[in-house]
Amino acid sequence: MKLRADALRDCMDGAVPGVLCTCSADGIPNVAQLSQVQYVDPDHVALSYQFFNHTRRNVLANPRVAMILVHPWTARQYRFSMEYLRTETSGPLFECMRAKLAGIASHTGMSGVFRLLGSDVYRVLEIEALPGESLPAPARDLCLLAALRACSEAFSACGDLAALLEAALDGLARHFDLHHAMVLLLDAAGDRLYTVASRGYEASGVGAEIPVGQGIIGVAAREGVPIRIGHMTSEYTYGRAIRETVGQGVLADRLETEIPLPGLAAPGSQLAVPIQGPAGPLGVLFMESPAELRFTYDDEDAAVVFASHLGTAIRLLQADAEVPDELLPSAEPSVAGGRPVVVRHYTENDSVFLDGEYLIKGVAGSILWALLRDHLALGRTDFTNRELRLDPRVRLPDVSDNLEARLVLLGRRLEERGACIRLQKTGRGRFRLQVGCPLELADGPGKVATPG
């Protein structure tokens, strides 16, 4: 069978730099070492365009090039005959290469020197395996297909979103040997991602938000493309940058309403994969490892399939949760004693504080506020997803918003804070509010209103 680029993707991960030969219009050859070769499809690869140099001038004048790549395990050399087609300066391929290049630059001490101006796309005309000595390729220590199969089976057995998210993070740890991961979902307004589950971090960071477009997670969501970095760089790490995006707006935003995004202090490799829905990403699956070059092209493929199954399961469960089981009569509200907890709500961003400590904001904040008001005024404890969706007090950004995910997020935050308020799932599309202490509700910064 004719050699194709897809069989040689390991050669493109850059352990041994590739080399390119071009030729000017007047017949003078030029050789350049490549900083980045990106697989596009079996018949196309892309090279990074960083400087206007001989290579650039030559391919614009004469599109034929030759490239040698070396297999990082076997040492086999492959000579590619290729033809320059076009340069992309935005979009998924460009963003994916830009993120990777930043990692490569940082690893090789070339930060500030390497900057991607474009992704040059080449058609592969022929690939020749050069004669010579080679080493046997090592076998992988885990089978990606078997791991995927086990995870896919586990997803099918999950009856609700919380269980599904657990199964996903469990599966990554058990079957893929990946112990640091998180799932973020896209706010239906489309500008932010919120963390709904994580594994392998000191603090779960559930509720932490990232603007779309920021860092590798934000870029993966914006471009709908996996971003894989083998040598991590500060350019794409999180932390300070998130804080800087918080506006100096309303009072509630100036209070401490941030949940830090979890993350390894010194990641070696990261992979962010969009969780695709029918009309764009639903969210992002993010994985990282302290080891460099942990993720190969094959790992990326497996992660894309994993995220695709996860996305399908999320959508099925979401649709399911909107059709509640028959509502059971509310349990008698228990009368709790003890010191009252002050629940303060700020309308500007729906942030909620318990005894002055930040709990949650946004949609999940407005849900909690509505539940607590109904609980105190009407004595209600049992609720359905459907009534929340129709409730004008709950500011869902869009009909497609994943309400169940907001409830999972809210439930986790309450648990992590050790709050006397809990959410308990009581069936499909139904849940119960459990309140274990007296509450005083306060709207805005003023005095505590006397609760009902």
Added chain:
Amino acid sequence: MNPPAPLLDPELAAFLEGGVSINVGARDSHRIPTLARALGCRVSTDRTRVTVFLSRRQASPLLEAIADNGAVAIVFTEPHSHRAIQIKAADAREVPLDPGDAHRVEAYRQAFVTEVGRLGFPEPLIRALLAAPLEDLTAVAFTPDSAHLQTPGPQAGAPLAGAR
């Protein structure tokens, strides 16, 4: 009439003969490029001629292109520093090995293994990459027309000080 001063100074000549990565490019009569990895380099004592060693089996399209028109470009890269020099010539041709060249190739392999060993590349991988049976070795000799700095960055492509 005095012979022209050599393009290469002694420091640069030593760099080309050291444990650096060497890639040779050429092009055929249709200006279609080809390339091959070289297995070492020898600079003449007067520093006007450069010879690189190749595996004949790996470099056969390159040798055909050189036989056609003699135009070559060779990049010498030092992996740990990224220092890279590109030399161009118009008079390249395949030549027989000199006595002692087989030793030069073996010394080159050892120097390159040492150089990239510092970067974590295992010796067996590099030995396999640079392996070629003695009878498969050949050489290409040329007179450099130009030498350019190729280290990545805004200075890439600048003629070397002293270069014409």
